[in-house]
Amino acid sequence: MGTVKAKTDTRVEAQVTGRVLKVLVRPGDTVKAGDDLVVLDSRASQARLERSRQAESSASSMVSQSRDVLAAAKAAFAKAESTYKRMSTLHDQKVVTAEEVEKAESAYLQAKAGLGQAEQGVAAAQARAREAGKVVQEAEIGLGYTTIKAQESGEVAKRLAEPGDLAFPGKELLSLQTGGSLQLEAMVRESLISQVRLGDSLSVIVSALDGTEPLVGTVDEIEPLADPVTRSFLVQVRLPVVPGLYPGMFGRLMVPLGEEEIILVPESAVVRVGQLETVMVKTEAGWQSVYVRTGEVHDQRVEILSGLSGGETVGLAVGGGQ
Known part of the structure; x- marks a missing residue:
């Protein structure tokens, strides 16, 4: 004994928590891959996406500002480096004093430190921008999850959600029979x-x-x-x-257990009178009526359980005669 089942039974669940707004299918409906099945309330997901986009825009502005600071730091460093080298050369020529060289060196070191800080600021701003971009991507994916689509073609077997129900991961909303x-x-x-x-x-x-x-x-x-x-x-x-x-x-x-030989005669060869069953068999002395016991019918032929041994010639009833 067994039960007929679909080759593939797909549970349709929500991947985000939200209130069900629409259920677009009913049991018996045929759906194709990509068809909309259930629509959830997307206002919270939309607000989350807008906030993440604002954060991404702010992070992009910080990257732009940090790059401007880096450009100014590079210019200041290049100027301080050039001045320091020139003052060192003039000091070797006994043109400027050691105090002036030390002042130029101090400005050079400060500019170098400022350049390093500016480079770190750009790297930090870029990291924040990348993180903000990932948050936007996650928010976009979350918004996409508010419309539940069919992953495969199939037939809707069960509808377990109605508008107003709360959907969340793990709760079955629909059951689809797929696999064909x-x-x-x-x-x-x-x-x-x-x-x-x-x-x-x-x-x-x-x-x-x-x-x-x-x-x-x-x-x-x-x-x-x-x-x-x-x-x-x-x-x-x-x-x-x-x-x-x-x-x-x-x-x-x-499940077949094996094979056996049985005796079959056409159904029209069996004559039934009450509970008695007979078959006309041709012998050397002519046609004789033989009592038989019948079994199952196999494609308009009936099985003879007793009365015949096989190989006999039987008569068929045609138009009420033999």
Whole structure:
């Protein structure tokens, strides 16, 4: 015994917390990848994005200002360095005093320190700008999460949210059946599992599909670990596309135990009078009526459980005669 299930059952959840504004689908709707499914209240996410963009703009202004400071520091350093070198040369020539050289050296060292501070200021401003950019990116992603889209094409199986509900990560809002086909999941007891192999074509009977022949499914997966309570293995059988077949239906997986020879005669060869069943058999002496006991019907032929041994010639009822 087993249950018809979708090959893939996808839980649709929110990735951010928010109030549900719209649920755009209902059970039975077919959706394509990228279609909008649920819309959440985006006002908080929009405000967060605006604040982060303002912070990014402020950080960009600080980078621009720090670069201006760096340019001025470079100019001051270049001037102080040139002056210091010139004063050193003049001191060697006994043109200026040592005190003047020391003054030029002090200005040079101060300009060098100022240049280092300006370079550090630019690096810090750039780091803040990069961080602000990441915050903007996160806010944009968060805003995008307020519209929940279908990741794969499929059919809506369950709707678990309505407008006004609070959505948050971990809470299922919708259930989608994806994968394109259905399968039967059946528990096969350990005494039969040796008869089932991957790729086997097995018959599946779904009682809800009245008047149809058994379905032919393909064994896609066999779990190699038995349930310790039931001593059975989970077998998944891919089913063909059949109108009226839906997930949740009850089904039976037919596992062949072996082969046997049986006697079959056309249904029209069996004459029933009350509970008695007879078949006309041709013998050397002519046609004789033989009592038989019948079994299952196989494609307009009935199984003879007793009364015939096989190989006899039987008569068919045609138009009320033989």
